[in-house]
Amino acid sequence: MISLADLYAVFTAMVPLYVAMFLAYASVKRWEIFTPEQCSGINRFVATFAIPFLAFNIISSTDPYKINLKFILADTMQKLLILFVLILWAKFTRWGSFNWMITLFSLSIMPNTLIIGIPLLRPMYGEECIGLLVQVVVLQLVVWCPIFLCLYELHAAKVTMNGKVRFTNDTNEGKEGDEMMNVEVIFKKKNTPADECPGDLAHSNEREVQGEVTHPRMTTTNLFLSVLSKVMKNPNTYGSVLGLIWGLISFRWNISMPKIIHKSVSILSVTGLGMAMFSLGLFMGSQRKIIACGKRKVILSMVVRFIFSSTVMAMCSIAIGIRGIALKTAIIQAALPQGVITFVYAKEYQVHEEVLSTAVILGMLVSLPVALIYNLLLGLT
């Protein structure tokens, strides 16, 4: 059973995150301290400096030689299994579609492990689980984000071939309507800075689209180069890859970072958590409504995010033979709120951005009770 002391520890870890988020939300909605472009300046700082430095700091201080292979295997199995089922669904069912496949995949496998997962799970299961979460973070940033970019680029290429894109646009009344939209809008639209959002990639809006315009059919090389260029422009990639490299060096030869470098990294990395939460709050405050899509989609995304994802993770973990704290970590980690990066991608490629926005915001609001319920249920076993 979860004790009152455990509960207080979890609250102590989580309430400060909500305070930072709430102050930002109120700054926009009530006090009108920030204009939209001023918000985008803070978001850009978070995406370009705070989160990459935080990722570097956390990853580089975790021993990469102590990886839990079973945990990685279960994590990978969960993601591939879901991808496989979604591909079958998209190909062979009447309701299946490529863009919904991407969105559902995103909702199933991309929780906010770095910002929410680490502070939430530390008081629950101690330092033991942090190493496991760092593995998940590295894989998310180095493997799964590029895979999502591939999927979205493929989607964009399909759209270019068709000459236009169909997308479903649910209103809150549950009415469904199809809208035809010229691809020009997608390819020619220059995101203004005010369009930016938390976790936004620096310069991610500078897309290499010339190739696509001249040759509608995207070649594998084009796709590869396009994804590579995006990955290379993303400060998170540098943060996590450099963190991993330094971790491999320092734990192999037992070298610690010179204090002056460590402190130079820390001065910005310590801003990461607070600024990321503040940025999330600004994002919430700048959306017209917290729930931006229809009820059915809200329910679907919440079920996928908080139940389906962790159920598949639990099955895979048990099948592989993971037990104890690692199992609990795997399950709760899979049921964290939606990662902000997924909204950034959805917005950039205009694929169900309203669903992802709702999943991020509503996900944050319900994540604490959800995590506590999971913790309670897992404590009973």
Next chain:
Amino acid sequence: MISLADLYAVFTAMVPLYVAMFLAYASVKRWEIFTPEQCSGINRFVATFAIPFLAFNIISSTDPYKINLKFILADTMQKLLILFVLILWAKFTRWGSFNWMITLFSLSIMPNTLIIGIPLLRPMYGEECIGLLVQVVVLQLVVWCPIFLCLYELHAAKVTMNGKVRFTNDTNEGKEGDEMMNVEVIFKKKNTPADECPGDLAHSNEREVQGEVTHPRMTTTNLFLSVLSKVMKNPNTYGSVLGLIWGLISFRWNISMPKIIHKSVSILSVTGLGMAMFSLGLFMGSQRKIIACGKRKVILSMVVRFIFSSTVMAMCSIAIGIRGIALKTAIIQAALPQGVITFVYAKEYQVHEEVLSTAVILGMLVSLPVALIYNLLLGLT
């Protein structure tokens, strides 16, 4: 003598500040990551949240019952002595003027104690000096900032009476020219958000000027209300006064802050140092040139800031009988780079803003060698 280990400790404390500042500078000047209004969003966050929370955290965790009265006396004596001499100069000499009196007073008594002083002096003289610095910070924020606001408001009132303001406008070629400027510009000019700068006060541009327009001669009540309204709108005031109140309570009855509140404050206060330095770097990057005023003014402001201020402080401290680390702290503290808040005031009231901008930026660049030279000289005694 200063040892190599001491030197390294000072470098370890200061280089990270410069790294954060440099990254921001390069973000604006080279990488073009932030637009001017995006910069102002970050600056506004720093002024409204990061610094007030940092001030609260530092002040509330310092025992207010351990104040060093002699130190406060010396600090106050230095400031009043300089003010007295400057008033005489302004009243009775041919070169004296009220606006130069304010600027020279600002250059003499307002170092950047909170952001630069504390990290710089900690490795030099240990925790003992931090309590002394906190006293200086509290007095700066609670006593001297309001006094500056009074002086600037008086200046604005003088300007209103005359119907116009004369100000000297040196160019870099050393040419001097007088420009006549209608006060309407001062009173009617609405600062756009892009005009904001580090340390900017939230909503400080909403000036209560109606009274002044109807009654050109400002009454004492008007002056008091105007200053009070500005002080009350300044988040730094809340941060420092609340910090002081909590310090008085907690050290009196030995009550520690509930962990959940402490962490809620910390999540934003830890961003203070890094974000303040980043904001300074953005400020540097957004100015057209680092040295914005003529050579003579640069030399004057550097001499006042780095030599005059600490010389008077040394005299006052010795006269009062301060010795040892407290004396060294008093002297080096007086020779820190110019506080950013003074530039904000100068800009708002349009009194030698180019001199203050140069003093802030150039001051930051030369502060490390200056502090090391002082440390070396004081080590010899």
